[in-house]
Amino acid sequence: MSGPLLEIRGLHAAYGKIEALKGVDIDISPGEIVALIGANGAGKSTLMMTIFGKPRARAGQILFDGRDITDLATHEIARLRIAQSPEGRRIFPRMSVAENLQMGADATDTSEADRISALERVFALFPRLKERLSQRGGTLSGGEQQMLAIGRALMSRPRLLMLDEPSLGLAPLIARQIFDAIRTLNRQDGLTVLIVEQNANHALRLAHRGYVMVNGLITLNGTGNELLQRPEVRSAYLEGGRRA
Missing domain, CATH: 3.40.50.300 (P-loop containing nucleotide triphosphate hydrolases)
Known part of the structure; x- marks a missing residue:
């Protein structure tokens, strides 16, 4: 365009x-x-x-x-495919890292292949999230929560x-x-x-x-x-x- x-x-x-x-x-x-x-x-x-x-x-x-x-x-x-990582992160503290990321993918109609590709991109940017997939969001450090908030936004494959x-x-x-x-x-x-x-x-x-x-x-x-x-x-x- x-x-x-x-x-x-x-x-x-x-x-x-x-x-x-x-x-x-x-x-x-x-x-x-x-x-x-x-x-x-x-x-x-x-x-x-x-x-x-x-x-x-x-x-x-x-x-x-x-x-x-x-x-x-x-x-x-x-x-x-407009995505936002808001001030204050606003992750779901009782949900796991994996579940938080899934919520980002659910915001748009993406194929399973696109979700896998987006998840791989998030892990490449923020390897720490992959290490903490089963950990509750609320137990992460402030920096990890910010990574999760951005990762969640990226799961929708935004433009x-x-x-x-x-x-x-x-x-x-x-x-x-x-x-x-x-x-x-x-x-x-x-x-x-x-x-x-x-x-x-x-x-x-x-x-x-x-x-x-x-x-x-x-x-x-x-x-x-x-x-x-x-x-x-x-x-x-x-x-x-x-x-x-």
């Missing part, structure tokens, strides 16, 4: 009377990693959730591969993977492993990725392009390197160890 894989135009969303998104415009081309950065409460997670149907958009349009998905139900959006704060609360070494896995998925598999990440420095170095969100609006965009050099980005999100 020649156009964007994901195209968002004039998107508004709210929680009751509180407007969280105020006319957001974003494009993501096939095979891109796009980072979305901003302070806590800027609306980044709301944007991801609105793409997935909860909350509903109050105005604007979301197009995926040229199709309007603005009013689709969440399960219908998942079947289009677009959305990651919300994948390094949150992780030790630097484990966070680096997560970022390396994202880079591998993009370079080797051509996977398109939208990432919301508290560590703006890591996110922009990983991403082809980035957007800065402030109070529900996109205020800046450019390549990852361009945004890293912008004085306002450096002062707000990079200098002094500050993270967003």
